[in-house]
Every structure is written in C-alpha cells, then in structure tokens.
Amino acid sequence: MAHEEALQAATDSEEECTFSSEEDDFDDDHLDFEECFDSAEDTISKECENDIDQMPPAKKAKTMSWKAETDVDRIPKTLRFLPAREPGPQLSPADAHSPMSLFKMFFTESAMSNLCHNTNAQAARAIATGHKYKWTDVSVDELYRYIGLIFYMAAVKMSSIADYWRQDSLFSLPFPTTVMSRDRYRTISWNVHISHPDADKKNDRKRGTAEHDRLFRIKPLMDTIRLACKSFYHPRQKLAVNERLVACRANTGMTRCTKVKPTKLGFKFFVLSDSSNGYTVDFSVYTGKNSFPADRGLSYDAVMSLLDRKVLGSGYHVYMDDFYTSPKLLTDLFAMKFGACGTYRDHRKDFPKPVANSLTKNSTRGSIRWIRDGPLVCVKWVDTQVVSVCSTIHAAYTGERVQKRVKAQDTWKTKSFPCPAPVSAYNKHMGSVDLSDQLLQYYAAQHKTMKWYRKVFLHFLDIAATNAFILHKELYGNMNHSQFMEELIAELCGVSEKTAPKQTSTDHVPVPGAELTSDVRRIATVGRRICVHCKAVRGKKQQTPWKCQACDVHLCLQLDRNCFQEWHKSL
Template sequence: MARHTCEQALQMTIESEEELTFSSESEDDEYLDDEDLHFEEGFDPAQDTFSQENVVPSRAPHTGMAQKHRSFFSAVENLNECGNDCEQIPVAKRAKKTLSWREETDVDVAPKPRRFLPAREPGPQLSPADSHSPMSLFKLFFSESAVSNLCHNTNAQAARALAQGRKYSWTDVSVGELYRYIGLVFYMAMVKMSSIADYWRQDSLFSVPFPATVMSRDRYRTISWNLHMSHPDADKENDKKRGTAEHDRLFRVKPLMDTIRLACKAFYHPRRNVTVKERLVACRANAVMRRFMKAKPTKLGFKCFVLTDSSNGYTVDLSVYTSKNIFPSDHGLSYDAVMSLLDKKVLGSGYHVYMDDFYTSPKLLTDLFAMKFGACGTYRDYRKDFPRSSSNALTKKSTRGSIRWIRDGPLVCVKWMDKQEVSVCSTIHAAYKGDCVQRKVKVQDAWRKKTFPCPAPVSAYNQHMAGVDLSDQLLQYYTAQHKTMKWYRKVFLHFLDVAATNAFILHKELHGNMTHKGFVEELIGELCGVSQKTAPKHTNIDHVKNIATAGRRMRVHCKAVHGKKL
C-alpha cells in the first residue's frame, strides 16, 4: 500500500473524524453528580451492579465475588436461584439456561479471526527515505500555524492584563521566540533545579549559563504568565454561558487540543494491537475537572482517556474528561469513552483492543465484535451481565494455576488462580491453548521456579497492556510538567510531552539511530536556535577563582596559562 503524504494523511483524518462534544465547565467548584462520585471511585453506574448482600466493592481489579452476586450472563440464569418458578419452565429450556464453569481440559474454540484491514499502511505516514530532524518531527504537532495562533492569543492576554493594571514590561511574542520558550521548558525537564529562578542564578557553583543566553528570566516569566491557547475575548463570552448546555469546559484548551489530536492520527497509523486506558495529568489548581484517583501514584489531576499503539507506546488519540458524560449513548462513561476513541473510518477494522477493568463489559465487547474489533480486558465480577454461576467455580482453596471458563457466543470469560483470582474476558482468544508461566514458590524453605498453566487471554493481556505503560514511561522520562496555578497551562505542558514523545517514536520508527535523551537534547538545541555541539560562553573565570580553594585556583590558573594542570 502506498504511503500518503503528510498533507493527504491530515486531510483524510480531518474529513473522517467526528469530534467529541464535551459538557460545560466552570473554573469554580460545582456540585458533583452521582456519576462523578462513582467515577472518582472507579465505578461506572451504567455498568456496575451490586448484590443486596453485605458486600463492599473493592478498587482491586480482581476479586473473588462470583459466588456472592446474582445477575444474568446474556440470557442465562442459574436454576438454583429460580425457586418454584423453575417447575413451570420446560425441561429443554431449563437445560439451555444452565451454565457451569468449565476447566482447562475442556476444549474451547476461539471465534473466527477478524481480517485486519487498516485504513492506511500501519506505521509512520512519512517517507523513511527523507531525513527528519527532531525539530521537523516536533513541528508536525506544534506547527508554525498553531504556534502563530498561540502567539496571537498570548499577546491578546498580555494586553488585557496590562489594561487591568499589571505592572511589567511586555513586547509582543513572535513565533521564533515562542519556540525558544518551548525549548527552555524542555531544557528544564532535562536539567532539574529546585525553582525556575535558579536557572538564571549567577552566584553559585551550581548555576547553569544556558537559559540566560536564550532569554532573560523576566521575559520567560511574563510569557509563562500570559500563555493562552484561546482568545481572551472568546473566553469571556464562553464564561457568560456557565450553567448552560452551551458552555464549553474545555474552551481554553480546545484550539490546541484539536490540532494535537488531528496530528497524532494523521502522521501515524497504529498497528493491530491497541490499548485504551486513562492517564492522569497532575494538577492542584481549583477546577471542577480535577479528579482524585486513589490507585494512581499522582492522585490528583486531570483525567485523559488515551488510545495508544501497544507496540511502541505512540499516543494515537486522547480526550480530556470534563467530569460529566455527554456522549451520545446511554451505556455509561466507560463504554462511551472507548467508542469515542475507536473511529472505524480512521482506523479501519480487525483491530484488537486491550483495556482494564474500568471499561470491560459484555455490552462493550459484543458491540465492538459487531464492528469487527476484537477486544480483551480484565473485568469485575459484580459488573452487569457477567456470569455469577457458582457451579464448578474457583474458590479460595483452588490450587494455583487452576482455570475456569464460560463461553457465550464470541465472548469467553476466564478465571485463573494466580496468587489471587484473575478475571479476564475476550472476543479474540480461546480460553486455554497450552500457555504456561513461571512463578517463584517456596518449597522446603527455599524459593524455586515452578511452571503453571495460563489462559490465553491473560497472556495476551499482560503482553499488550504493557504498551500503555510504555507510553506513560516515555512521557515521564523528560516531562515538561512544573508548578503552575492555571489548570489549562498544565494541560498545555501535557500537550508538549505528547508532541515530543510522539515525535521521538516517529524518529525511532523511521531512523532508529538516536536515544530518547539524545533526541530531546537535539530538539532543545534546534528549538533554542543553538548547536548542541557548541557550548555556551561561560562567565568570567574569576567567578570560579574567588570562591575556590587556593589549590583549585592554582590548578585553574595553570590550565589557563600553560594548557595543563599543575
């Protein structure tokens, strides 16, 4: 399949994409509805159900609660719970409605594999024969037109601040200067100091000379204070609509967010295995969209739903959660979040989607199967429509490596006893194909490796969900995040991280001759307009002599005069 040019790829994506519509948002605290409270705890009210017994749901992805709940798995119900009404049901129908868990020795047949038909050839939509510098790849996401719009809105915000009585000097920022500003942001991600002011200190052995050669400290600060992705006059009009359906909570970030999302999809097409997961952008600013996630290392911030390529961690698409679900269907937030990221017109068909237990439900997996998408994910036993049968089920006394499974059409639900019970369902795999895993077990006061059988969906899940972990890992290596009091600037810094990481992945796919650190270093040099090989001029050597010991002063003097140490 011939590769599209960048412009053709971008145009194809723009024509086929159906943008998400988000609910209104206020910067002030608002009352959180029931769905928000459920989401903060990791629940989806449209998917999760609870029994009337005294059971406290756990945040842990896998719990042994199959025996404590009563629900339906498709049209199947346990006859033991029917009571006297079962006597009125014909015997043939009774037999059809009886389900019990099967073992690994029972043969399971996977659904017929869906043919993989991507809309474009998977991989970078750029010619590998061309040379691509880090700067040119970064500009695919932060193009000069996008940066020009940032400059226009930033200058307008500065003019508004000065009109309101702010006391600082300001000259309009240009495209080149804003690229240098972004370069300094990445430099601060590489060279960590305790505060922004420390990058311009000149009275310490630990001072760094480079930032002062790019721009002054006051200039960097004023640009940071006024950085704006939307026009302040349009912000004012949007703020007047607070409390109405017309108010857009993401208005301040949407211009740049739309550009980033289009570029992510235009210049790279994912391979067959993709992952869906949430990503938390740390933020303590006072905004309703801020979420608390107990299970995350960074517990407070903005939540993004992310689609990534499992093979390399490339961010294919993302959407920012606004604390209210305003998607078109009534199937719950988790269902709609996945469906909004999987655009069949853009992706094609035959993809395998992996997800965690927040998203997984029988309704989602069967609907994706009807769309010619395979899916696999961990699930929660108490979630609606998952099997509750206790016949031949796993118990706490089950031996390690025990497998139980139930199939309903294309959907198979598998339980596996590892250190604890693991629950996975899939429309891609057979329940068990002979896979094994090694675990360390204690035998006669000594730890030894032992082999245990492992279900096929569990093996595939562990393999491909590592892609989203790789994506988060790459983002955190040289993250541009730092403290700021405005929530939309935290989102802006996250867009910088996504753009730089995706640019690195593209470079690695096309050329593969540069480390992540080397890529970021060269990108900083190009953004700031300096050569990485040319060291900036240092301050007067007397600065070192005056604070050094006598012995060091002698060694520095001898090296300067004679070209060698004493």
C-alpha cells in the same frame, strides 16, 4: 502536500463518525450473540440451544457452569485485519526529518502563530488590569525557544525556576541565560494562552447552560494535536486503552479525578496507544458526566470515543483494564469488527456468576475455569490471587505455561503453571500502557502553575515530544530518547548541539597570570606576558601580569590602558 492530505482525510473521517445512545453503564440489555455454546455435550438438540438463547439472563446463568482447562474451547471467528492505511509512520524515511521538524508536525507554525496572538492578547489584558511588568509581544521563534527551555528544565532538574539563572552557585547553569532572561521566561509563563481571552469571557457567560464548553481554553491546540497524532502515524494491530492522570490543584470549575490518587487532584485523560511502541494514537479529556455524547456510561463511552473505524480500519485487537471491560462493550466492539480483551470485575452486570465448578479460596495455583457465551469467553485463573479476564479474540486455554517462583520448605523454586491464553496476551500487550507513561515521564515538562489550562498545555508538549521521538525511532532508529531530546532542545533554542554554550560575562574576570611568589621583589615581574590586545590593535608588546580567567589570554589592566574591557567588547 502529503501531510495536508493526511490531515484532511483524518478530519473528514472525524466529522462522519459519531456515537449516540441513551442507556446507562450498568443497565445494559441482555447480550445478543450470533452463536451460543452451552456447557452440556454437543448432543443437545438445536431446539434446546434455541430455548437457552431465549432465557432471561438470571435463568440462563443458572444453567451455565464453569469448565476446566481440560475442556476444549471453540475459538471465536477470527477477524480479518484490514487497516485503513499501511501501519507505521505516514512519512517517507528518504526525506530528512530532524527532531524539530517532527515536533513541528504537532506544534505547527499556524498553531504557534495562534498561540502567540492569544498570549499577547492575554498579556495586554493583564497589564490593563494592573499587572506591572515589562512586556513585548512574543514571536513564533521566541515561543519555540521558550518551549525549548521547558524541555531543558525537564532534562536538567533544579529545585526552582530561578535556580536556572543563578550565577552565584556551584551548580550554576550557563545555558538558560543565552536563550532568554529569567524575567522574560516568567512573563511568558504567566501569560501563555491557547484561546483568545475575549472569547473566554463569552464562553464563561454561558456557564451552567448546554452551550458552555468546558474545554474551550484548550480546544484549539487539543484538536490540532489529536489530528496530528492520527494523521502522521497509523497504529499496528494491537492497541491499548488506559487512563492518564495529569496532576493539578488549580480551580478548574470541572469535575476532577481523585479516585486513582487520593492525595492528588488532576485531569483524567483517556488514551488510545499502540501496544508495539507506546505511541499516543488518540486521547480525550474527562470533564464530568457529560464528557461523551453516547451516554451509555463513562467506561463504555470513553472506549467508543477513541475507536473510529473509518480512521483505523477493522480487525484491531483492543486491550483494557477492569474499569472499561463489560460484556456489552466487548460484544458491541466485536460487531464493529474490533476484537477486545481485558480484566473484569466480577460484580459487574451480565458477567457469569454460576457456582457450579467455580474456583474457591482453596483452589490450587494454576487452576483455570472458563465459560463461553458466543464470541465472549470469561476466564478465571488462580495466581497469587484469582484473576478474571474476558476476551472475544482468544480461546480459553491453548496449553501455554508460565514460570513462577514459589516457596517450598523455606526455599524458593521455579515452577511451571498452566496459563489461560487471554491472560498471557493481556500481560504482553497492556505493557504499552507502562511504556507510554514511562516515555512521557522521562522528560515530563510539568511544573507548578495555578492555571489548569497551562498544566494541560505542558502535557500537550509531552505528548508531542514523545510521539515525535517514536516517529524518529521508527523512521531511523539511530537515536535513544536522551539524544533525541538533546537535539530537539538545541534546535528549538536555536543553538548548535555540538558547540558549548557561550560563557557568561561573570566567567570573564581578571586573575594573576602566574602563582604569586613569596619574594616581594619579584611580585611585579613574575608571570608577566605580552598583552594580546596591545599587540593586535596598537602593534606594541606591552607586558602585563593579568589575564582573563575564561579566555585564558593576558590583557592590560591599567588606569590609562584598560585592554581587558576593550578586548571583551569585541566578543
């Protein structure tokens, strides 16, 4: 019941909150701040300060100059942290939550039932169009076993799918055969479908119009997982926004990202994660210029689409990289009671560009320059290169220092340098981006497919399994990632984790019961033992030189008495 209430609450808040605007990314209006602090001394009159506030941006930039670390900065107004719910898992540790039960919160029974229905419909359509393979309708239990095999293949790497079912190799694996046959796994992979194929046709006919939905083929499952991500966990104060690329060479009919990794094509996901543990709080898929309704520019709209104040609450601190950071975004977030911090690109509009007291290429390492404009402070710091960070959370410099290794006279030494507060915080809390990506990559369920929506389906599996592991760790903390995935795979495939998989029939072969002797007179008698089948079934003590290699029991193998075959029929 608590799960249903959480899901309904998240649904209601999603329906209420929307963003709309008509401005472009680099055509933002001049920033309007509640306060303005000029670079001059405090003796400047109120009238002069008001005049500076009313200056055009270009003229105002000329009146500003960079300050050094010796100048005292005013910390902006502290935003009170008021989360909509108690941060952490929205589940009781007293209840029993196995890895599979947590995974099923993201891939629910109803979602899997819908997935089975659409997969069966796709298979029927494929057979009707001439595909020749055997097909029986897939059930929910079988589809869970199929997902279990996908995770097994992510944990146990082989060069091809067929290798998991090979039995003539030194590296043969007995487990996949006990779950399903190779051909069954392949036919499910070919036909797994998130949306109904008939509905796909109707949507495809709208291509080129405003009614066409580019994410139609993944939307049913995507909406379910996004809702579950937000419902069963509430993030702590520090959040991070980042991009995630899912490589795919399939023909999608959509704009794909090639800028980050020119050698790969794929989908760009915008992801909001909890900085404390890497939990994926929310995500969106980039489909082109019209991905977001606000239309203020991709970087602005991507962040705003992930931050829902009704769902999250207020007082959160959001960290981002230079792709997203702009004065307009940070000040609008501050007005929504979200603090923000991120690296920025100097050439972007409305960032300060005065030359007075600016850093140069000859500036010493550790040099700091900053300019404050209302709640926004822009800081430059010389490390191995100049780093530019802006923030509505921190003061420019609070006396922090960092240890860096420097080379002096052909020897490396550790030296202490001053470090701006926004830089220290950014390095600390953007680490969740790497953590989140690492957790996903450890057991990534990605393999080759020519259908883009199946590639996204596999990424949804990664998100669900990783978030389920983080929930389990937060609740109990008694499993590492490897142990969690091992138990999840066992539960999904319907086997016991602690028992060895059933041995395949190819292991049950007759072998001599003892080493052969060179004395030809004793070959027929050496190693003869009582046949266990004759003793158990016939009540006779018949001796035989043969035994089963896998079972390690002696069995008759005669033309008129094949105990070897009879014994294995009962296994």
